Amino acid sequence: MSPMEQPSSHLKIKRSNAVSLVEFADRKILEELSIQEIGDELDRLVESEPGIQLLLNFHNVDHLSSAALGMLISLNKKIKERSGKLKLSDINRQIFEVFKITRLNRVFEIHDTADEALAGFERS
Amino acid sequence: MHFGVDQGDLAEVIVPNDLRSAKRAEDRIMAELARYGYDSDTSFAIKLSLEEAITNAVKHGNKNDPAKRIVVRFQITVQRTVIMVADDGTGFSPEKVPDPTADKNLERPNGRGIMLMHAYMTKVWFSETGNEVWMLKDRREATP
Numbered sequence: 001m002s003p004m005e006q007p008s009s010h011l012k013i014k015r016s017n018a019v020s021l022v023e024f025a026d027r028k029i030l031e032e033l034s035i036q037e038i039g040d041e042l043d044r045l046v047e048s049e050p051g052i053q054l055l056l057n058f059h060n061v062d063h064l065s066s067a068a069l070g071m072l073i074s075l076n077k078k079i080k081e082r083s084g085k086l087k088l089s090d091i092n093r094q095i096f097e098v099f100k101i102t103r104l105n106r107v108f109e110i111h112d113t114a115d116e117a118l119a120g121f122e123r124s
Numbered sequence: 125m126h127f128g129v130d131q132g133d134l135a136e137v138i139v140p141n142d143l144r145s146a147k148r149a150e151d152r153i154m155a156e157l158a159r160y161g162y163d164s165d166t167s168f169a170i171k172l173s174l175e176e177a178i179t180n181a182v183k184h185g186n187k188n189d190p191a192k193r194i195v196v197r198f199q200i201t202v203q204r205t206v207i208m209v210a211d212d213g214t215g216f217s218p219e220k221v222p223d224p225t226a227d228k229n230l231e232r233p234n235g236r237g238i239m240l241m242h243a244y245m246t247k248v249w250f251s252e253t254g255n256e257v258w259m260l261k262d263r264r265e266a267t268p
Contacts, residue, residue, distance in 0.1 A: 063168070065175050066240055070233035077231065094168050097268050101243045102236050103225045 010038045013045065019053045019121045020045065021114065024061055039071040043078065052084040053121050057114050059090035064098050076108060085109075089117040126249060126258045127206050134197035134208070141192040141211070146178045149196040153207065156200040162263065169244035169268070170205055170261050176237035177209040177257050185211030185255050204246075205261045215254025243268055 012023040022042070026034075046052050056072075072088075079086045089111040091099065099105040111117035137149040153174060157167045178194065186192035192212040199206045222229050224236045241248050246262040 063171065065172070065179065066234075066236035067179060069236055073231055073233045094165065098172070098240070101240065101268055103230060107230055 009041070010034060011041050011045075016118060019055055019118060020049070021055050021057060021118075023057045023059070026060075035065070035067045035071050039075065042071075042075050046075065046078055046082065046084065050082055050084070052079060052082065054079060054084065055087050055089060055114060055117050055121070057090050058088060058092070058095060059114075061095060062092060064095050066102075069098070069102060069104060073104070073107065085121065087111060087117040087120065089114045126208070127247065127260045129199050129206050131197070134199050134206070137196045139194050139196070141182055141186040141188070141190055141194055143179070143182055146182060146194055146196075149194070150174055150178065153196075153198055153200070153205075156198075157205065160200060160202055162205075166261065166263055170207070173241045173244045173248075173259055173261075174207055174209070176241050177207070177259065180237050180257075181209050181211035181213075181255075184216065185213030187213065203263055205263075206258065208256060208258045210256040213255050215251070217254060218250050 010025050012025055014021040014023075022045070024038070042054075046054070076086050087109045090113060091110060096105070096110070099108070099110065109117075109120075111120065135152075137152060139145040139148055150171070154167065154171060157170060162170070178196070181194050182188065186194070189212075195208075195210040197208040197210075218238055221235055221238055222232075224230075224232065224239050229235065238248075241257070241259060244261075245259045246265050247258075247260040249258040250256070251258075
């Protein structure tokens, strides 16, 4: 497996077998200003592959807004509609607290590490 | 006067009604918090709440109208931070926003901003006209 990296303005996209691994290129990326563009990029990725298995890695994300949560909810719906699967991983303590407060930890499948999330994809 | 602060003691930043301009107000406030040595969790809470208030003002209050403006007033001390965000809009009734944590609303993409402000700030107060929000963060209070 030699992950291919595709150039993209807000996202770093790699492949691991059947799974698309997405990281955010900038740690402030989830601020309101960029959300629309990030959402559009992710939409294009999802549309390009029916049944996509997508792992969003938050390891370099240190801020979040309700707009970002909204984008993630819409993305999750879209992926489910296309029989795909979205997982999130490596969410730091402060950000995870936002998911807990909003109860969105019940909506998303969240793993401590990307490796753990990937192992789950392979089993499913 | 709110949270015991005289209007005259508040710093003021007035910006055009767009998120990029409003970032100037946020940057100033975040720099002040750093100067006063606010810890990471408290700064995170204030930044999150401020961004939600500004987003609400730009999008919902001023309905993305570039001719309108946002007023941000604030006072930061060692003990606490008070921030007011006002828009030129006609206001709204915060109590009419449905609970985003109710099971039936969990997958709605919108409507979490006000709830997050309440969760992360010590007190949040909306003016009767609904176009002005005041937020207080007491530094001694534990952050979620």
